[in-house]
Amino acid sequence: MVRTRFAPSPTGQIHVGNVRTALFAYLYAKKHGGQFVLRIEDTDLERSEEIYTQKLMEDLHWLGLSWDEGPDVGGPYGPYTQSERLSIYQEYAQKLIDEGRAYYCYCTPEEIEASKQKLLAEGKPPHYDGRCRYLTASQRRAFEAEGRKPVIRFVAYDQEYILQDVVKGEVHFPRGMVGDFVIIRSNGLPVYNYAVVIDDYLMKITHVLRGDDHLSNTVRQLMIYQALGATPPVFGHMALVLGPDKQKLSKRHGVTSVDEFRRLGYLPEALLNYLALLGWSSPDGRELLSKDELVELFDLDRLSSSPAVFDYDKLHWISKHYIIQMPLEKLYREAIPFFVETGWVTEEELQDPAKQNFFMGVLDLIRGYCSRLSDIKNHLVYFLREDFPIEAEAEPFLKLETTPKVLQAFYEKLQAETRDVDELVFREMAMEMMKELGVKGKNFFLPLRIAITGRVSGPEIYFILPLIGKQKALARVENLLQRLQAGH
Structure with a gap:
């Protein structure tokens, strides 16, 4: 029977390079119906701490890497801690x-x-x-x-x-x-x-x-x-995992420990998928693979002898895919701590059935702009607050002489509109206004986006309007108009 092991030293937070080793050992054992063993090498008494042992086991469980034998579950060949x-x-x-x-x-x-x-x-x-x-x-x-x-x-x-x-x-x-x-x-x-x-x-x-x-x-x-x-x-x-500068991956390159990736809101499925691609490639060339698919496809003959470079951009691409594809209710549960971190909403409000439709609607709208769950905080501001900042990239559009006319026309049009403003209604309104004002493209749409969100990019306005409601939208447009008239 195939028996593999992961034997970390509990002297600090577990590094993604070490986790890659654990992952490959896990995949090979599971591929061949074998057993994966966790052993703690803690004979460096001065540096080893029980808190790190508990944390590394927690991180491995979070990633979905469970062991058949180990310090907490026992087994026929224990103890599984070297000091014992x-x-x-x-x-x-x-x-x-x-x-x-x-x-x-x-x-x-x-x-x-x-x-x-x-x-x-x-x-x-x-x-x-x-x-x-x-x-x-x-x-x-x-x-x-x-x-x-x-x-x-x-x-x-x-x-x-x-x-x-x-x-x-x-x-x-x-x-x-x-x-x-x-x-x-x-x-x-x-x-x-x-x-x-x-x-x-x-x-x-x-x-x-x-x-x-x-x-x-x-x-x-x-x-x-x-x-x-x-x-x-x-x-x-x-071969070791290297940073973008081809030196051994370390903190100077950015986030390196599983705990840091977790706190930043990378989904465990995404991180596990990415780590599998560091020094291994699937036989069919696919890069987006579930844990079960990795088990099915993994073998030692596809391990590379060349160093793998940790590409944060590729991790973000994979992570965004998982955020977009995850069922909304599950993603919402994962995202709640990041809503709370803003300080603008409480966990009680997020768990309130009467308010969940709004918060889940917001999450569903902004998830496509997030490579990790912590990114949602950048977008929540214009859903949860009225004093959101206007980004510097918006200034050139605020200085256009046509911007006040666009904002005023939209304010009047929206105020008079009796229908729910969905995508079709918004497009109809926009076509009429562009024709009346002789303003089109960015010079028309971006002033509206800036008034509603303070940004020049993000979700489409016609998706945001039903969530924030007509009255908030009117108040935001009026507020920006007043600022422009006051010369701010």
Whole structure:
């Protein structure tokens, strides 16, 4: 059975690059009817915090990535948090010592550094020189009497390794690439390259997908698998996600954590869809894909070995598609917090059945102008307030000598109109006025839009008028006329 895992460190907000790794591992497991495991690597005690563990699980659930085994749901190979597995690491370290594959090392950092500099001066690789490999029991006791606390070092194999990587292809690790390396620190905590092998081995992980910044670690891990007499999992090392400047994606490029994308109102379906396209492409060339479709189409042979560039514009295109296509009632539930954030309407009002038709009508009208739900706040102002600002781009049209005439004619026409002003009625009114005034195009329509919304772009006026009502529309046109007459 295919078993994949996602093993984050809870040291901060989860990065979209890490989530992409989780997504690919999830998709591959589900495609093959396998299991997806969540494991928390929290042995960096100084930086790991429980709040980050809870937050990353919340973010993964929000994205729709659920796990079959993990810290919260358990499973047959737990615990699934490394800090709860310390006795397991010690047990296997002792086994390696007993078999002559590891040993206690009492060298101080100063001694190791001095040895490293000597080897570099001689033009040799700065590997640990193995001086503690053959210590006698009495020598060990003498070091311990000095107060030295040992690390446990693994005896590196002196051989070449060849990795058949499903993304990178054949990767060669020459003999002598690494010397004896630490697997247990002096404080008893395991190092990454050791703990990850013990965990993947005991949890029966069959496929490991991760960033190619881990590729150089793999030779050490292959050595530990060899010492355990175990078959390594299939490895796939994916190129990192880069920013638009082709540097590793970071906060300087903009939003990077799942929590930030969530707070800005990106729909989880949209973010998941976009992340799948970072380093993978569908066999039929489609880019708009649901999670179920991703599961159906995903396979490792379409993972790219080239770095993926995070394109915020493309994310916005995908996100807008999901906002437009989502059923209105569901979108409304997602959008309520962003209505409330404006401070112009309360959640109680938004939940009031008597008012919901208006708010849902507003959302339905403006959703096509939004790449994320936080964008609705830019449009709500002219639906919920009468003191909305007039944007700078409107000024040239306010200075046209025909603008007061257009506004006055529209005011009189609207005031006299007894029908509901829908699209057909508005177009009829507009045609009559343009003919009477000799004004057409932008010079006619934009003054009306500016009076009603303060903007030169956005939803059509004939969609806005039924929502705000005739009296508000008249008051807004009159207000702008007065401002123009006063010279403002």
